[in-house]
Amino acid sequence: MSATAVSFETSKQWLLVDCAEGTQHQLLSTSLSPAKVAVICITHIHGDHCYGLPGMLSSMSLHGRTQPVTLIAPQKLIQFIHLSLGLTDVKLGFDLQCHAVESLAGELELSFCRVKAIELKHRVPSFGYQITECGVPKKLEIAKLEADGIASGPHYNALQKGQDVTYEGKKLRSTEYTFDSWRPRKIIICGDNEKPAKLQNDVDDIDLLVHEATFTHADLLRVGTHTGHSDAKRIAEFAQKHHIPMLALTHFSVRYHGPSMLEALKSEANEHYQGLLYFAEDLLSLSIPKQRN
Structure with missing residues (x-):
């Protein structure tokens, strides 16, 4: 179940990439308030990335959110949200400003960050989001x-x-x-993607890449290379080639769940990448260091 929060020292507002089932429940274990979500970006329409969104929007309203909220998502998902809220008589206490990601041109300038959509390769249209910090003192x-x-x-x-x-x-x-005071930090958070090379024009100077590693390379070859997903070797090699300093891998196949089951993925990624490597788990929190100009 995918959901990644991005917060900034210079703003109480924060950003959410994907909103699977259980997202608002997991927020109870963090310091992040649903009332402060200012931007929500959805990578694609599969349920493990978006089925928590109608409830999340309702909870944001119940928590007293009145300022506008920006939603960047596939057009089909925007239609799904409007239907879900309408059919359940939910009246949001804020203006939901929707942007269809398919037609988003260039960067969207927001109060505390800039957001750019990057088209990826999956079984359905899927996107990554490049998020650049604004408001540096x-x-x-x-x-x-x-x-x-x-x-x-x-x-x-x-x-x-x-x-x-x-x-x-x-x-x-x-x-x-x-x-x-410091170089604006920049990260990319991806949806499902079988072709890391789709990112090659957007990774210059990024501080962190969050990317799925559903399989090991051998298992991906066994099940078929066009699953719409990537493997630990392929994304690790990509991150190493492009000198990305931090790499967080996520979205592991259920075949690797359980004690020590991630070791094959970890071994493969570590063999091909020498930067700071993280394997996502619930409530993992990463800090992006400030680099002076």
Whole structure:
């Protein structure tokens, strides 16, 4: 059952990628509030990625959410949500702003992040989401300000907040005198995908890739390479080739469940990837380190 939360130090709002059954129940074991979900991205229409969404939206409303919520999802799922809520007489206390992922062009700019959809390869249309941090606090280029004869004053604070100001008749642009405190962090969270190469144009400078590894390579060859899913070897090799520093694998076949059953997947991934490698389990929490500019 897939659901991945993304939160930010600079905002109380958070983002959710996929919402399978049990998502809102699992949230009870976290510090995340359903009332603060601002963005929901669904990768594809299979139930193990989206059947928890009608109940989640209802719970968000019951928890007092009144601010608009952005939903990025396949058009069929948007229709399913409207029908589910309508047929059960659910009246949301917030505006649900829907974007069909199939027609999402470029990045969607939100208050605390930017979201870009990446088309993947699965049995049904499936997408990954590249999420880039926004709102990184600014620092002043003090040496440049002094070199340009701009004395300290209230305009320093305005520039640091991203505001352009006028100083002694001269227009000062915030972008010219400030820089980000750290490089905006960027991650990709994928839906089901049998072809990691579909990501190759979007992985430059990402900090973390979350990708399914349903099979070992040998098992995938045994069941057939066009299952719509990937294997640990293939995605590990891809992450190593593209110098991705953190890789989180998830969505394991039930054949690997139980004590020590993941060892074959772990051994295969570790053989082909030298970065920070994680195997998803319920309530796993990862922190993306800040890199200075």
